[in-house]
Amino acid sequence: xxxxxxxxxxxxxxxxxxxxxxxxxxxxxxxxxxxxxxxxxxxxxxxxxxxxxxxxxxxxxxxxxxxxxxxxxxxxxxxxxxxxxxxxxxxxxxxxxxxxxxxxxxxxxxxxxxxxxxxxxxxxxxxxxxxxxxxxxxxxxxxxxxxxxxxxxxxxxxxxxxxxxxxxxxxxxxxxxxxxxxxxxxxxxxxxxxxxxxxxxxxxxxxxxxxxxxxxxxxxxxxxxxxxxxxxxxxxxxxxxxxxxxxxxxxxxxxxxxxxxxxxxxxxxxxxxxxxxxxxxxxxxxxxxxxxxxxxxxxxxxxxxxxxxxxxxxxxxxxxxxxxxxxxxxxxxxxxxxxxxxxxxxxxxx
Ligand code: NAD
Numbered sequence: 001x002x003x004x005x006x007x008x009x010x011x012x013x014x015x016x017x018x019x020x021x022x023x024x025x026x027x028x029x030x031x032x033x034x035x036x037x038x039x040x041x042x043x044x045x046x047x048x049x050x051x052x053x054x055x056x057x058x059x060x061x062x063x064x065x066x067x068x069x070x071x072x073x074x075x076x077x078x079x080x081x082x083x084x085x086x087x088x089x090x091x092x093x094x095x096x097x098x099x100x101x102x103x104x105x106x107x108x109x110x111x112x113x114x115x116x117x118x119x120x121x122x123x124x125x126x127x128x129x130x131x132x133x134x135x136x137x138x139x140x141x142x143x144x145x146x147x148x149x150x151x152x153x154x155x156x157x158x159x160x161x162x163x164x165x166x167x168x169x170x171x172x173x174x175x176x177x178x179x180x181x182x183x184x185x186x187x188x189x190x191x192x193x194x195x196x197x198x199x200x201x202x203x204x205x206x207x208x209x210x211x212x213x214x215x216x217x218x219x220x221x222x223x224x225x226x227x228x229x230x231x232x233x234x235x236x237x238x239x240x241x242x243x244x245x246x247x248x249x250x251x252x253x254x255x256x257x258x259x260x261x262x263x264x265x266x267x268x269x270x271x272x273x274x275x276x277x278x279x280x281x282x283x284x285x286x287x288x289x290x291x292x293x294x295x296x297x298x299x300x301x302x303x304x305x306x307x308x309x310x311x312x313x314x315x316x317x318x319x320x321x322x323x324x325x326x327x328x329x330x331x332x333x334x335x336x337x338x339x340x341x342x343x344x345x346x347x348x349x350x
Pocket of ligand 1: 082084087093094118122144145146147148149150169170171172175209210211212216218232233234235236301302303304
C-alpha cells in the first residue's frame with residue numbers, strides 16, 4: 001500500500017501473503033533450487049562479506065536475534081526469534097523479517113517477511129550442503145522433528161539431492177501425521193515411524209530438526225552407523241543441542257561460521273579448538289568434503305546471516321516485474337533533504 005504519495009523513497013515490502021504467492025508463482029521446488037544457487041554463489045565469495053556472530057538477546061523462554069552482513073554494495077539483516085514453548089500457545093517457534101539496503105546511501109531497498117523465507121533458506125542450505133557431503137546415491141532421509149521446518153527440509157533434499165524416500169519421526173505423533181499429510185502427492189515415499197531408530201532404518205541422511213531449550217539427546221552414539229550424513233538443524237542456541245558428544249567425536253564436522261557455531265551449535269559441547277571445516281571452503285575447493293564412504297559427515301547448522309542475505313537477494317530479483325509487493329512509506333525523504341521539519345509542518349496544514 002502506498003501510504004503517502006508525497007514521499008518519493010518508497011520501499012518494496014513483501015508480506016507473508018505475497019511471499020506465499022511468489023513461492024507458488026515460481027514453484028516450491030524451483031524456488032528451493034534457485035535459493036540454493038544464490039546461497040552457494042554467496043558462499044563462493046564468502047571472504048568478501050562482513051561477518052559477525054549474530055547478536056542474541058536470551059530470556060528464560062527463548063531468544064531474539066539480529067543477523068547482519070554486507071557484501072560492500074548491499075547490506076542486509078534479519079530479525080528472528082526462537083521460542084520452543086510457542087507452539088503450545090498456538091504460536092510459531094521461529095518468526096522473522098529482514099531488510100536489504102544500499103550501502104552507497106544507506107537507503108533500504110527491500111523489507112520482507114522471513115518466516116516462510118527462513119524455512120525455505122534453511123532447507124535450501126541443508127540440501128546444498130548435503131549435495132557436497134552426503135554419501136553417493138543417498139536417496140532416503142530420516143526426518144526427526146516434524147514441525148514447521150520439516151516439509152521444507154524434505155522437499156529441498158528432493159529438489160536438490162534427488163531424495164526419494166523420507167522416514168518421519170516426532171515425539172508428538174500429531175506432528176508426524178501433519179507432515180505425512182502435507183508431503184502426500186509430492187513425489188516422495190513417505191513413511192511414518194514410531195521411534196527415532198525406526199526412522200533411521202536404511203537412511204543415508206539423518207536430519208534432526210527438533211525444538212527444545214536444553215541439551216537434548218535426539219541421537220545417541222549407538223544409533224548412528226558409519227557412512228551417514230547428519231544434517232543437524234535444531235541445536236542453534238547456547239544450551240540447546242540435539243546430539244550426544246559421542247556422535248560429534250565420530251563425525252567430521254562442517255560449519256557455516258565457526259565463531260558463531262562454537263557459541264550456538266552442537267560443537268558448543270566440544271573443546272574450543274576441536275577441528276571443524278568451513279563449508280565455504282569445501283564449496284570453493286580449498287577444503288575437503290567427504291573423503292571416505294564410511295565417514296560420518298555432520299553439518300552443524302545454526303543458520304548464518306549470509307544465507308538470509310542470499311535469500312533476500314533472490315526475493316529482490318524475483319519480485320521485479322511482478323505485483324507481489326507493496327510500496328511502504330518507510331523513509332522520510334523530503335524534497336529538500338535539510339527541511340525535515342518543514343515537511344512535518346506542511347503535513348499539519350494538509
Ligand atoms: P517446531 O516447534 O515447529 O517443531 C519442532 C518439532 O520437534 C515439534 O514437532 C516437536 O514435537 C519436535 N520434538 C521436540 N523434541 C523432540 C524429540 N526429543 N524427538 C523428536 N521430536 C521432537 O520448530 P521448527 O520451526 O520446525 O524448528 C525446529 C528447530 O530448528 C528449532 O530448534 C529451531 O530453532 C531450529 N531452526 C534452525 C535453523 C537453522 O538455520 N539451523 C533455522 C530455523 C529453525
